[in-house]
Amino acid sequence: MADSLTLPHSRLRSSGGTPIVLVIGGGASGNAITILLRRAGIAVDLVEARPDWNATTGSGITLQGNALRVLRELGVWEQVEASGYAFGSLGVTAPDGTVLFVAEDIQTGGEDLPATLGMQRPRLQQLLINAVRASGAGVRLGTTAEALEQDADGVSVRFSDGTSGRYDLVVAADGLNSATRAAIGIAEKAEPTGMAIWRIAAPRPESVTRTDLAYGGPAYIAGYCPTSENTIYAYVVEACRDRAAIDPATYADEMRRLAQGYGGAWPEITEHITDPKKVNYTWFDRLLVEGSWHRGRVVLIGDAAHCCPPTMAQGAAMSLEDASVLAELLTSGRDWDDELLQGYHDRRISRVRTVVEASVQIGQWQLDGVRDADIAGLVGSTMNLLKERP
Template identity: 75%
Template sequence: MSTLRTVLVVGGGAAGCAATILLRRAGLTVDLIEAKDDWNATAGSGITLQGNALRVLRELGVWERVRESGFGFGSVGITAPDGTVLHVARDLRTGGDDLPATVGMRRPRLQRILSDAVRASGATVRLGTRAETFAQDGDGVRVRFDDGAEGRYGLVVAADGLGSATRAAIGVTDRPEPTGMAIWRVAAPRPAGVVRTDLCYGGPAFIAGYCPTSDTTLYAYVVEANRDRAAIPPKSYADEMRRLAQRYGGHWSEITPHITDPAQVNYTWFDRMVVEGSWHRGRVVLVGDAAHCCPPTLAQGAALSLEDAWVLAQLLTGADDWDDALLQAYYERRIPRVRAVVEASVRIGQWQLDGVRDADVTGLMNRTMTLLKELP
C-alpha cells in the first residue's frame, strides 16, 4: 500500500529542523509548526557540539556556517578549584578525522542557522501554532491545530521537547525525572587564555566549567544539587551563580565579574528519560528530547537529537511504506546508543551526588565517546 508522503513536524528545535531539512531534500512535502511566535528566541547561553553532532550538521549542509560561527578545539582540561590545571586530555574525534573534536557556539546562533536552512528547504513553516488533536486511521493522521485549521499527513514527527504535548496526546506516559542536580549557565566575554573546555570537579559546587563559543565569547556553568525553583526568584539568578563562581580561581576570576544580569543567567534542573518499547504510536513518532533526555555531563543532548532525525529520515526516504515495522526499526536502531549515553551521563552525576572519590569518570567518558565514533 502506498503511503501518503506528507509529513508534519511538531517543534522547531534541533531535531525538528534536522528532520525537516532532510525530508525536504528527499522531495517530501513537509509542514513544520512551532509553538513560539519567534522560534529564534532560543533560551540558553551556549552549546557544546561534539564530532557526532557536527557529522549530522555537515549532512544538513550547515557545517560551514557552524564552523564560522563557533569555536573549534580538540582537548579538555581538568583543573583544581584554584584554577591549577591538573590534566589535559585530547578529545576523541567522534565525527571522524576531518571534523573537529568539539565546537562550542552560542545556542541562539545555532538555532538561527538551522531555522534559515529550514526556510531555504521550501518547507511550510507556521509559528505560534500548536497541534491539538491527532485522529489516526490506516494510512494517515488528521491533525487539528489550535487556530482551527486541519491537515492530513502520512506521518507526524513529534520533536516538541522534554515536555512534549504530542507524547502525552498519543498515550506515552513517560515523563522526565529529576536526577538531583541543577546547572547555572551564563554567556560572558572569552578571556584570551580560554581555548578549550576546562572542568573542575569539586569545590563549592559539583562541577564548574566553561566552553569557548566564538573568538570573543564563552559560556560558563556551575552545577550544584537542585533546589526548589520557587525558592529562587529570577531576579537573584546572577547573585546566586556569582556566589558559587567567585570561589573558583584561574580564568574564573575574569569570568565571574561579568555575571551581573539575572536575565542572562539560566537555571535548569538535570532530568533523565528514555521512552522504552517503541517511540511511535501508529503514525506519530518521537524524536529528540520528546523520546529521551539526559544531563549535559557528556554534552550529548543535541547530538542524540540530531542523530535521531538523521536515522529516521534515512529510513523514511528509503521505504515505500511507513508502517509499524519501519518505525519500530528506527527505535531498535537508536535505543542501544541512546540508552548507553543516558545511563553514562546520569552515572557521572550520581557518583558526585554520592561522594564517590575514586569514580572512573575519565574512563566512562572515553568508553562512551568511543561508542559514538560509530555511525548511528
C-alpha cells in the first residue's frame, strides 16, 4: 500500500543542483529532520515501513522542555500545547498513594515553555505527519530500503517495491532495530536492561494533574501522566519476562493484577484496565553506538543511534534534538563531508551518553535493590545539563 505522494524511480543531483536526501523511517526524528530540511529548500524523500505511518499506535508520551523546544522549531508547538496537558511538578508517592514529596520540574526548554507536557502519542505523530505532508516532501508508506550502494558522490538505493533512487545523503531514522544500521556495518544492537513496562491509555481522574511515581509495591514503578484534559497514560514497570510466554489475551489481567496493589488515583485507573488490546507490554532496551554515527553518506539519527529506558522520559527528546542539530549542520552551507557528519556526532555524544547512562542507572538501582540511591540527585544534575542548548 503506497501513499499518494510517491517517489520518482530515479532522482539524480545535477552539478551544483539542490541536494536530495532520503530519510528512512517516519518516527519523531525522521519526521522532524524532513520538516527542517524541506524548510531550507532541500529535496527530501521519506519512506516508512508501516502503511499506517504509526499514526494509531502508542498510549501516551511525556515531553520535557528540551523536546518542546524542538517541536516549537518545527512549527507545531501551538498545536501540541492545545492537544496536551502541561504541568510543572513531579510527585513521589508510597504504594498506598501517600504523597511523600513533590519536586518542581526543571524547565529544560527555557522559561517560556512548560517544564513538562503529556500528550497522546498518536496525536503527536499525527501533528508531525501533517507537517511533513505540508512541507512538500515525497512520502512512500509500506516501503523499506532494501539495498544501499555508496560511491564518492552519493548513495543508490533500491526499495522493497523494486523502484530505486539516487541520493546525496541517507538519514537512517528507522528505529531501535534499524536495518540500515546493520547494512552499513555498524554491529551494535539494542540490549535489554532487565525491566519491562505495561502501558495503557485511560480517562483522567480529576485528581491527576501531574506525573506521580510510586516506587516499590508489587512492581518497581507505578506511574501515570496526564495527556489531555480527559486522558492519561498509566504504566507499571516490573522485571522483564519471556514475552513469548505471555498470552496477549491476558495483557489486561496481568497489568490490572499489578496495578491493584497501588492506592491514590490507581483504583480509579484500574477500573479501565479491561481490554487486552489496549494494553502494551514492552521491554526496556539500551543502545549507544560508539564511534561515528555515519558511514560515508549514510548517517544514523534517533533510536537508530541510541535509545534508553523511559525512566527519565528523555527518549523522544534526544531523537528530536538529533534532528535539530543534524539539520542545522546540513543547512549551514558547509560541504556534506566526513568532517560535518563527525561534527554532528561530536555535538551529540556527550549529552546523549549522559542521558542513556542515567536512565539505565535509575533502573539498575531498583533491580539491585539499592535503597539509598540518589535518584533525585542524578535526575537533577542531568536535567540541569539539558537546559543548555544541544
